């Protein structure tokens with residue numbers, strides 16, 4: 001009864017094309033934003049910021065990037081982490097080598113650098129599809145991490161490529177505490193999520209989905225495959241690049257190339273599968289789920305083991321974690337290929353009829 | 359029979375041959391298409407009809423032959439160039455964008471005409487937004503024309519076959535094409551749906567003067583709505599002319615008697 | 620020159636291993652159109668089953684048979700619980716499901732059999748062959764040669780299986796045309812289960828050989844990743860392609876590892892080892908740009 005669009009007649013196409021056409025959605029989003037910007041900073045504690053909220057937002061951004069490429073444009077990528085690495089190292093180098101460059105400009109430049117690298121590794125997509133392309137992105141994954149390890153210039157000659165992010169100063173104010181960093185990340189992520197949503201509902205988003213669903217037909221309606229695919233690679237890599245920069249500057253503080261491993265790429269892929277391939281909301285839900293699951297298992301497994309008098313150690317917990325991840329992926333692909341985002345939508349539809357189911 | 363004035367030749371296919379490995383899909387085929395006419399291509403299964411359409415808008419590249427379009431001669435078309443030149447089409451096996459709504463599918467038909475770049479779109483900034491609305495209005499006209507208002511927001515994958523065919527026609531019409539290629543638009547439809555589809559095709563031809571090239575197995579329909587007919591068999595042209603002429607052509611009769619449908 | 624030949628031969632022999640893993644991929648891809656990312660995990664799992672059984676006191680031959688039975692059960696279970704539920708889904712979805720399957724196996728296997736590194740003892744020594752060393756001075760390992768021999772034997776057995784048995788012919792028919800296969804009267808599900816079992820067998824052989832060489836450990840799963848460029852070179856559907864592709868990748872990555880880093884070090888200074896890690900992928904990519912259909916694949920134009 002409360003979630004109803006009845007009575008909300010759209011008198012113009014403009015009203016119908018709002019970013020959130022249903023009033024209750026608008027209210028819900030506003031409430032979440034107010035909570036995120038006001039309530040959480042007021043009441044949140046250090047642990048929440050550092051261990052949960054900041055990584056959640058950063059991974060959601062990376063998942064958003066991968067979702068643009070894989071979910072919207074249908075180009076499977078197994079190398080998302082490598083583009084994060086490009087972003088992290090690029091931001092570091094811009095700060096290091098360009099005198100007086102504002103940090104936000106560094107972040108943008110980091111995104112652009114990642115986008116350029118993304119375009120290079122996207123070039124094969126013009127000739128190959130599907131699994132073949134997955135191999136191209138694996139090439140990116142291994143090659144980029146190798147370069148970052150082997151070319152000392154990129155990490156300012158630090159041993160084995162470890163870099164320590166510089167301080168974050170914006171308009172003379174230093175973002176030092178976890179709360180401040182959280183707010184910075186939040187602003188960037190919200191802005192970029194809005195932009196992603198706008199692209200998804202514009203002609204570029206439709207072009208991506210058209211290429212994903214039926215490339216021959218897309219070409220026949222006049223969509224240029226090359227332009228569309230490369231733009232997807234560029235935009236996706238931009239998002240991953242900015243996420244990587246935030247990962248280094250606002251989350252870990254210091255990173256090494258091996259931290260951006262194939263495992264991390266898979267983790268991001270899992271986020272979009274679980275959250276919902278080809279949805280903006282799904283990137284956030286998936287990131288939250290994949291991030292919270294290990295925490296949940298770490299707490300509950302020893303407890304269950306104790307209950308059953310089974311021996312359990314750290315290694316076993318991590319094996320079970322791997323296994324649960326795998327099982328979940330299969331489960332979602334079989335039961336709900338559109339992920340948590342679809343479940344959420346179904347829930348809303350039920351709510352719409354409630355309390356009169358027929 | 360529609361009554362609009364048929365114009366000059368706008369599309370001339372000259373000696374087209376197309377092979378896939380050892381399979382000769384088309385052998386030395388020539389025919390022309392006049393402005394505003396409804397041109398049918400018929401023939402038994404595997405005759406090369408779909409291949410012919412694919413050659414016309416550049417999905418397949420013929421090994422030999424030329425395509426002269428509005429006086430400009432070239433060896434083969436490119437799909438997106440053909441789209442820019444005003445070709446739109448439907449496919450034998452529906453090729454809609456399955457993950458998108460009816461509205462979005464139709465909107466892709468207008469992608470070519472949308473000019474604002476992706477940065478403006480990301481910001482939903484003035485021109486991008488205005489453009490989106492303007493094209494939405496055009497698409498709504500097509501939706502009205504095809505009488506599919508009620509399924510506007512439905513994902514196309516959930517629609518029944520007949521409606522999907524109609525939406526695919528809608529996507530082609532949204533591009534305001536000057537030449538429309540239809541690959542078996544009525545296949546698998548019941549009588550009522552066929553009648554609707556016939557009416558739409560004739561209306562498009564009549565109201566917008568769109569030239570139509572159409573593949574169809576239903577002889578009744580072909581004889582009723584087309585101005586001229588090309589007949590293919592085993593990749594060769596065995597007949598070409600007005601429906602009545604073709605119907606009485608002995609080669610055509612032999613080809614049709616030799617195969618069952 | 621002699622060093623070059625030695626490196627090449629060493630590379631070719633390790634390429635045999637890649638071929639074996641790639642072969643498992645090809646079998647499944649041909650019969651079901653599924654790109655099985657879990658093939659590497661299956662190699663690891665099969666090898667772990669063998670050492671696990673040996674640990675429990677079984678003789679090697681019995682352990683191998685038990686492992687084979689487990690792989691067959693695994694193939695049937697995969698078909699029943701995963702693949703069957705995903706028929707008619709786009710290939711990318713199936714591919715992602717096999718990534719999930721890979722994770723599942725990688726987590727489950729060490730829980731079942733323990734995660735310490737253990738060797739498999741096949742009773743073949745890993746010494747240079749004296750005759751070759753005496754006559755040419757080159758170091759060629761008995762083990763490598765034996766492994767190549769076993770791989771060749773396996774390929775021959777598979778070829779016979781596909782040519783001569785009814786099931787084999789049915790499998791070939793499915794690969795060519797699903798409809799045709801149905802008319803033979805073997806349910807598609809059975810065919811899939813069988814082909815996954817055969818792939819499980821191939822994984823077992825590969826796991827034994829790799830395990831005997833480097834010990835049975837998690838790193839075995841990475842062989843699957845190396846098999847991807849092999850498939851690109853050889854084409855996804857060609858058995859000879861998998862073999863030749865594996866040999867090419869094996870030899871070229873070893874040669875690249877030896878000859879490229881000094882050149883790079885000459886230009887930039889520093890240490891550029893580890894090229895092996897990415898070289899096969901980049902090579903496969905460059906190759907794709909020239910021949911998207913692989914060495915033995917046929918060019919295919921989408922039908923619309």
Ligand SMILES: Nc1ncnc2c1ncn2[C@@H]1O[C@H](COP(=O)(O)OP(=O)(O)OP(=O)(O)O)[C@@H](O)[C@H]1O
Nearest residue numbers: 378383402403404405406407408409410920921922
């Ligand atoms: N992409 C392709 N690759 C290989 N062969 C093809 C391809 N497209 C068409 N052919 C072959 O070309 C021949 C003509 O096919 P086409 O689809 O043009 O026939 P059609 O007249 O449209 O038949 P139908 O009435 O069944 O639609 C057939 O032998 C077909 O197998």
Ligand SMILES: [Mg+2]
Nearest residue numbers: 407408409450
């Ligand atoms: Mg046809």
